[in-house]
Amino acid sequence: xxxxxxxxxxxxxxxxxxxxxxxxxxxxxxxxxxxxxxxxxxxxxxxxxxxxxxxxxxxxxxxxxxxxxxxxxxxxxxxxxxxxxxxxxxxxxxxxxxxxxxxxxxxxxxxxxxxxxxxxxxxxxxxxxxxxxxxxxxxxxxxxxxxxxxxxxxxxxxxxxxxxxxxxxxxxxxxxxxxxxxxxxxxxxxxxxxxxxxxxxxxxxxxxxxxxxxxxxxxxxxxxxxxxxxxxxxxxxxxxxxxxxxxxxxxxxxxxxxxxxxxxxxxxxxxxxxxxxxxxxxxxxxxxxxxxxxxxxxxxxx
Amino acid sequence: xxxxxxxxxxxxxxxxxxxxxxxxxxxxxxxxxxxxxxxxxxxxxxxxxxxxxxxxxxxxxxxxxxxxxxxxxxxxxxxxxxxxxxxxxxxxxxxxxxxxxxxxxxxxxxxxxxxxxxxxxxxxxxxxxxxxxxxxxxxxxxxxxxxxxxxxxxxxxxxxxxxxxxxxxxxxxxxxxxxxxxxxxxxxxxxxxxxxxxxxxxxxxxxxxxxxxxxxxxxxxxxxxxxxxxxxxxxxxxxxxxxxxxxxxxxxxxxxxxxxxxxxxxxxxxxxxxxxxxxxxxxxxxxx
Numbered sequence: 001x002x003x004x005x006x007x008x009x010x011x012x013x014x015x016x017x018x019x020x021x022x023x024x025x026x027x028x029x030x031x032x033x034x035x036x037x038x039x040x041x042x043x044x045x046x047x048x049x050x051x052x053x054x055x056x057x058x059x060x061x062x063x064x065x066x067x068x069x070x071x072x073x074x075x076x077x078x079x080x081x082x083x084x085x086x087x088x089x090x091x092x093x094x095x096x097x098x099x100x101x102x103x104x105x106x107x108x109x110x111x112x113x114x115x116x117x118x119x120x121x122x123x124x125x126x127x128x129x130x131x132x133x134x135x136x137x138x139x140x141x142x143x144x145x146x147x148x149x150x151x152x153x154x155x156x157x158x159x160x161x162x163x164x165x166x167x168x169x170x171x172x173x174x175x176x177x178x179x180x181x182x183x184x185x186x187x188x189x190x191x192x193x194x195x196x197x198x199x200x201x202x203x204x205x206x207x208x209x210x211x212x213x214x215x216x217x218x219x220x221x222x223x224x225x226x227x228x229x230x231x232x233x234x235x236x237x238x239x240x241x242x243x244x245x246x247x248x249x250x251x252x253x254x255x256x257x258x259x260x261x262x263x264x265x266x267x268x269x270x271x272x273x274x275x276x277x278x279x280x281x282x283x284x285x286x287x288x289x290x291x292x293x294x295x296x297x298x299x300x301x302x
Numbered sequence: 303x304x305x306x307x308x309x310x311x312x313x314x315x316x317x318x319x320x321x322x323x324x325x326x327x328x329x330x331x332x333x334x335x336x337x338x339x340x341x342x343x344x345x346x347x348x349x350x351x352x353x354x355x356x357x358x359x360x361x362x363x364x365x366x367x368x369x370x371x372x373x374x375x376x377x378x379x380x381x382x383x384x385x386x387x388x389x390x391x392x393x394x395x396x397x398x399x400x401x402x403x404x405x406x407x408x409x410x411x412x413x414x415x416x417x418x419x420x421x422x423x424x425x426x427x428x429x430x431x432x433x434x435x436x437x438x439x440x441x442x443x444x445x446x447x448x449x450x451x452x453x454x455x456x457x458x459x460x461x462x463x464x465x466x467x468x469x470x471x472x473x474x475x476x477x478x479x480x481x482x483x484x485x486x487x488x489x490x491x492x493x494x495x496x497x498x499x500x501x502x503x504x505x506x507x508x509x510x511x512x513x514x515x516x517x518x519x520x521x522x523x524x525x526x527x528x529x530x531x532x533x534x535x536x537x538x539x540x541x542x543x544x545x546x547x548x549x550x551x552x553x554x555x556x557x558x559x560x561x562x563x564x565x566x567x568x569x570x571x572x573x574x575x576x577x578x579x580x581x582x583x584x585x586x587x588x589x590x
Contacts (some may be wrong), residue, residue, distance in 0.1 A: 005413045005483075010493040014412065015420065018405035018464055025461035026427050026435060033438035041441075090333075093326050104330050106576045107337050113572050113579060115522040117540040118564040121547045122344050125554070131359040139360065173336070181580060234431045237524045241544055258433055258525070265437045266529055278434035285431055 030282075033275040041272030054276035064263075065277070068255040071164050072233055075256065076288070078168045079175075079232040080225050086172065087179025087224065092209055094180070095187045105184070109177035116174065120241030123170045127152035127242075154244060156253045163247070163254050167238050174238075175231065179224045186220040187213060222296040229288045233281060234258060257281050341565075348558035355555050370559035374546065378556070379534060380563050383542035390452055390538060391520045394459040395513050401460070402467030402512070403505070407497050409468070410475035411483060421472060427465035432458075432526065440529055450533050458526060463516040474508030475501060507578075514571070514579050521568060539564055 004010075037054055039047035058065050090108060094101050111119060126132045134149030143149050155162040190213065198208050236258035239248055247254040249263050257277060265274035347355050348370050349363040375381040405424070409417045439458060440449065448454035478501070486500050502509075524540045531537050537545070543564045547557040572579060 002413065004487055004493060005411070007493070008414075011408050011412050011414050013494070014404045014408035014497070017401040018424070018468065019420075021401060021457070021461050022424060022427060022464050025439065025458050026430065029435040029438040029442065030430060032442070033434055036438055036441075093330065097323070097326060097330075100327075100330075102577075104334065106572075106580070107334050109576075109580055110337065110569070110572060113518045113522075114565050114568050115524075115540050115543075117522070117524045117544050118561050121543065121557070121561050122340055125344070125558070126340055131355070131554070135359050230429075230431065234433060236433075237522075237540075240524065241547075261433050261436065262525065262529070265440070271437045271441055274437045275434075278431075278436065281431055282434045285429065289429070 033278060036272050037276035037279045039272045041270075041275075043269035043271070047272060050272075054273050055280070057273070058276060058280060064250060064252070064255050064260050065257075067253060068257045068260045071160070071254065072235065072256045072284075074160050074164060075168055075171070075232040075235055076229050079171060079228045082168075082172050083176055083179040083228045084221065084225060086176050087183055090176065090180040091183035091187055092213070095184060096205075105177075105181070108180060111174040112177045114174075116237030117241045119174060120170070120238040123166075123238075124153065124242045127166060129154075153242060154247065156247070161253055163243055167242055170242070171232065171235070171238060175228070179228065182220055182224045182227075183217060186217040190216050218296060222293050225296060226289045226292045229292060230285045233284055233288070236262070257284075344558050344561055347555055348562045350555050352553050352555045355558075370556045371563065373556050374560040374563055378546040378560050379537070379542050380539065380546065380560055382535065383537050383539045384563070384567070386452060386536055387521055387539040390455050390459065391517050393452075393456045394463060394520050395517050397456070398460045398463040398467050398516055399509060399513055402464050403471045403502070403509070404497070405464075406468045406471035407475055407501050410472045411478075411480075411501065412493070421468070424465050424468045427462070428469070432462060436526065436529060443530065449530050450536060452531075452536060455527060455530050455538070458530075459516075459520045459523065463520065467512045467516060470512045471505060471508050474505040478504045510575075510578050514575050518568060518571070518579065 036047055038049060038051060040050045040053070041047035094105055128134075129149060129151050130147060133152070134143060134147075137143040137149060138145060150162070152166050153163045194212055194216075195208055198212060203211065235256050239254065239256055239259055240262075243252075243254045246252060248259045249255075249267065252259075255263075257280070261274050261277045261281070264270045264277065343360070346363050347359065349365070349367050351367065354361075354364070405420075409421050435458075443449045443454050448457070482500055482504070483496060486496055491499065522540060523538075524544070527538045527541045528544075531541065534542075543560055546560045551557065
């Protein structure tokens, strides 16, 4: 029996297809992308090695990247904090009720499975200066005329421009269900005995939440926060579908890292540069994940 | 549990608890509105003629009109795009399930020294943002003539679905007791037969969960689909939708119909399989 399950030929037979596809389409391209990032590589020309030139341009000489870093890091911080806060509140509320729990849970989770592109377009119309929320404000008498209302998605004043803030709220709306679900899974795994013992000792429900629930779900907090961080650094679909083209291309104020990659690669065919930006993104994801896991996942209690 | 309270305290607590409960339900119901109203608004507006939408965008539609949907489906190429998305997502699902579950079986049930290492190797894929490989893969596929074809989209999608598929399926195989396999081996079962007759039937839930997840993810994928496919005929649903809906046109209600067409299939799938999808996505994230 043992011999059969140890037979090399069987192992190779079962593992090979996945190994080949995965390596050829993900691992090898990562390595070539790293090489291209050190090259001057444009359409119709072979890559020529230029060392760190692309990286130096990214950090010192590209105004688009400066804006992209600013916006992406804002997205990341906003999404980590807001999702942690609202995700925890929703999870705590839902684990405390019985009736309708699945219904609420499924409704809040719904946007996570829908296409961000389609939802972005939907919200684009909700924030349309003429027909969306501005029209509601006009109907309610808060605005004289919808046309004079706030330009939600094209205002460009301020350090963090309004469209970026609007989109971060839309992203919160779309993805908070994910965080909620992770926390709920963890909370419902905590033994009821602990809460009963605490109640006997005179612990109120609020106290129980802060003293028992929070410490016990800390490992999950690290997981959820890293997921949010990576997700928001990669952010592309919502920006692409909600922001007018002029604001997310070259010189646009609403650029994020992913839109720069798209723009440099597809519009200007500067593949080497696009790969370098991709490498920076990968590095940022790894650093943030590392930091979160180092500082949040202090110890596991169970 | 039994705790001694005097009667008045119990009464007071009961009333308070009731009030808190009502407050919670009010809050949760309000949030449901925040989630449902934007979706309903789009559906309602899609049934209006454009002129009616422009004069009163937030009013109820006066009748049911399907002209907008027909326009978006045919002239907006969304029908065609949906077919492409269906082909791509289904092929990806079948291939990644087949290939992924085999690898997961090898990792979880076959006995070799490096199985843990192999799992870690595949898990690297979960940490890599696909943006990093976008253009190195694109230039490679362009050389091979794989860009602008659905196959060129299916291959990377399979690769991106593999880590999560392998992770979840390995978990399911792991949970099957070894005795079942041992019994089959004593009966003279070969390893491939073991996989098909013992492993697969017992990991049915795993298939369901990973399959739905990979389907939903690939159905919604935008960036790769946009870069890899330039031919209108072969574009997938999210790409055609972003092309059809945009500032170029002022016929809003037709665009709304387009958005509705794009989200309806996922909503239907979600309504049927909500619990499995939720379970799968959570299981995938909890790799701890």
